[in-house]
Amino acid sequence: MKRILFPFISAILLFLTISCEENISPKGETPQKYSVNLILRGDTTFQTAYVSRLYDVEGFDPYSKKEDPAVSGAIVSIKYTDNNKQYYFRDTTDNNNLNSRYITPARYYYIKNFRPVYGKEIELNISFSDGQQLSSKTKIPEGVYFDEIKTLPYIPGPFVDRDTVYINLVWENSSLDLVKAKKVYFDYYYKELSGQKTKYTKQVPIKISDFDGIVNVDYYNVSYRNDLKISRKILEQALEEISAGNSAKGRYSIAPLIVEVILYDENLSKYFAADLFFDYGFTIRSYPADITNINGGLGFFGSYSSTKRIIKFDPQYLLKRFGYLSAY
Numbered sequence: 001m002k003r004i005l006f007p008f009i010s011a012i013l014l015f016l017t018i019s020c021e022e023n024i025s026p027k028g029e030t031p032q033k034y035s036v037n038l039i040l041r042g043d044t045t046f047q048t049a050y051v052s053r054l055y056d057v058e059g060f061d062p063y064s065k066k067e068d069p070a071v072s073g074a075i076v077s078i079k080y081t082d083n084n085k086q087y088y089f090r091d092t093t094d095n096n097n098l099n100s101r102y103i104t105p106a107r108y109y110y111i112k113n114f115r116p117v118y119g120k121e122i123e124l125n126i127s128f129s130d131g132q133q134l135s136s137k138t139k140i141p142e143g144v145y146f147d148e149i150k151t152l153p154y155i156p157g158p159f160v161d162r163d164t165v166y167i168n169l170v171w172e173n174s175s176l177d178l179v180k181a182k183k184v185y186f187d188y189y190y191k192e193l194s195g196q197k198t199k200y201t202k203q204v205p206i207k208i209s210d211f212d213g214i215v216n217v218d219y220y221n222v223s224y225r226n227d228l229k230i231s232r233k234i235l236e237q238a239l240e241e242i243s244a245g246n247s248a249k250g251r252y253s254i255a256p257l258i259v260e261v262i263l264y265d266e267n268l269s270k271y272f273a274a275d276l277f278f279d280y281g282f283t284i285r286s287y288p289a290d291i292t293n294i295n296g297g298l299g300f301f302g303s304y305s306s307t308k309r310i311i312k313f314d315p316q317y318l319l320k321r322f323g324y325l326s327a328y
Contacts, residue, residue: 034071035298036126036134039268040078040116042143043260043306049076049089049109051126054298070107075127078111080120081137087114116140118305136294136301141178141263144171144307155257155313156232166229169259169309174226179269181262182206182221182228184235187255188242189327197253204230204238204257222272228259239322249323256328259309267293267302 038049052069076089089109116122119142126134150170156162174180184204189197206228207218221228235257243252264272292298315326 032130032132033297034074034126034128034132034134035292036076036124036294036301037299038124038301040122040138040140040303041306042116042118042140042304043262045113045115047089047111047114051076051091051109068104068107071128072107073129074109076109076124077126078114078122078124080117081123082120087111116303116305118143122303124301132296134294134297134299138265138267138301138303140303141265141305142174143305144180144261144263145173146171146309150227151309152311155235155311156317165232167232167235167311168227168229170227171261172226174263176224176226177269178266179222179224179264179272180226181264182259183219184228184230184257184259186257187327188324189253189255191251191253200242202238202242205234206230208234228261230259236321239324243322243324250325252322253325253327254313254318256313257311259311261307261309263305263307265303267300268304271300 033054034051035054036049036051038047040047051071051074053071054069072091072093074091076091077086078089079086089111091109092107094106094108118140121137121139124134124136124138147170150168152163152167152169155167157167184206185201186204187199187201189199191197203219205217205219206221209216209218239254243249293300293302312328313326318324318326
């Protein structure tokens with residue numbers, strides 16, 4: 001037994017000696033690479049990109065980094081693949097917005113007056129002073145076109161064949177391979193005694209569930225489906241809530257219901273399907289750090305389109321059911 005144990009113990013001691021002398025690190029060398037995060041948004045003409053360099057930290061806590069690794073001076077541009085015209089971003093230090101991670105003025109690239117054309121492919125190119133380059137592509141999803149026959153024209157809707165449980169909206173032109181995010185809201189106005197009107201916005205839950213006394217309210221619906229069902233009961237609860245405790249119902253005027261559909265591109269849909277996205281809200285502004293579709297570096301490039309559907313309330317329905325006026 002001694003003959004077996006001795007060489008085994010000796011080997012362990014030799015390994016420990018070598019490890020201490022050479023100071024082996026499990027992290028390895030940090031490559032000299034860059035990262036970019038950019039999602040082209042179909043609901044705005046102001047687009048922003050965040051460009052940074054990979055960095056190392058003491059120890060293993062990535063949040064111990066105190067300085068923003070954002071990179072200035074890069075050449076950031078996008079172009080439609082069927083056209084040679086380049087659209088260039090400008091870099092800026094925004095003193096009016098703080099980077100919540102580093103508590104310093106936000107540093108990013110931006111372009112104004114650029115709303116992506118739905119259905120077209122866009123290429124991203126970034127060049128750095130050390131010769132490195134990043135690139136990627138995204139195809140802007142087509143806009144949503146609602147089926148006028150299957151979509152409710154107004155609220156409460158025609159009496160004949162009316163669905164008394166749900167308000168239905170249907171669109172059939174978008175691929176079932178792409179993810180759609182939906183939200184519902186309406187604006188309303190309250191008239192003061194002075195005659196001044198104040199505008200408010202009320203978001204309508206898509207779903208309300210109760211599990212063992214714990215109420216969960218979902219304001220967003222994210223799925224591959226090409227339709228949306230809005231509970232009439234939940235909508236009426238939202239309408240009632242805006243004037244709760246106030247008997248002067250006639251001071252409220254209601255604008256049409258708005259249904260917004262965000263259609264993710266193939267890049268965003270792919271990572272959503274892989275369950276790599278977390279709850280970042282309705283419009284995507286952040287992405288997990290362990291995914292990339294960038295050639296020559298790391299990061300993420302994607303896009304989405306946005307379509308709104310307006311559904312008017314019948315003025316008599318508002319008046320008789322709630323005591324409200326119509327705002328149109």
